[in-house]
Amino acid sequence: MTILVVGSARVDAGKTTFTTGLLARIDGVGFKPRAGNDYWFDHDDYRRAVEAGRLYGKDAKRLAAASRGDWKPESLNPVHRLWRPSPGPDTGLVGTARREFVCDRVGDSFVVNANADVPESARANLSLADADRVTTVDELDAVTRSRHLPAFERLAEQIRETKRAVVESYGDIAVPTSDVEFDAVAVVEPGRMTAYRGDRFLRARSVASGSARDGRLEAHVSDVTDPIDPEAVVSLPALGGEERTAPERVDEAYAEAYDALLDLT
Incomplete structure (x- = not known):
């Protein structure tokens, strides 16, 4: 099972908090290519x-701490x-x-x-x-x-x-690594998670027109999601600082979203 977590905004979408809770739910390993x-x-x-x-960075550090096994941030990023x-x-x-x-x-x-x-x-x-x-x-x-x-x-x-991998993208980039098939994709933004089937998301990515940013031609999340319908849309509650840094508590708070996402795998 491989799940992709992307954000609808360049910064502060809540991807890493969502990912750490998902890692607690599936006892998985989190990766952040860039x-x-x-x-x-x-x-x-x-x-x-x-x-x-x-x-x-702090995101890779949080993923390493939340992942099954003993990882250095650099190994995941x-x-x-x-x-x-x-x-x-x-x-x-x-x-x-x-x-x-x-x-x-x-x-x-x-x-x-x-x-x-x-x-x-x-x-x-x-x-x-x-x-x-x-x-x-x-x-x-x-x-x-x-x-x-x-x-x-x-x-x-x-x-x-x-066996159980979660890949977190950076900014609002739709797909952070090539040659990986995803079973499901979570698009995270403040207050909401939208779930897509991985094969449909990747097909939409293959025809999306990218735009130049930071010296690369990239497809952003909106380029991919605009033409396809989601499988589920679930509200995410606001979390306090202590909750955000405890993956098990994130899992509890976001349980409905994780259930909907994992139903697609």
């Missing part, structure tokens, strides 16, 4: 990881991007205004934007000396083909071999 955080806006999370010589604010209208290397791509962790190594202002703490604590350095979109695309894509392919194989 993630990122911001040196400024996610500074506590950044410092916690980088001071240990690592780079990962092979590619993590570090951003930092960039004033001015320049869209930078990957086409995002007011936001500068600093570096990617790909597996256990790094790719650095040679034009970026790399924080001193990252230079001091991360293994950046031997990192690939890119200055143009073409160079980044070449490194993506040689480094990122093989990492995603290895993760896809790991997902396929996992």
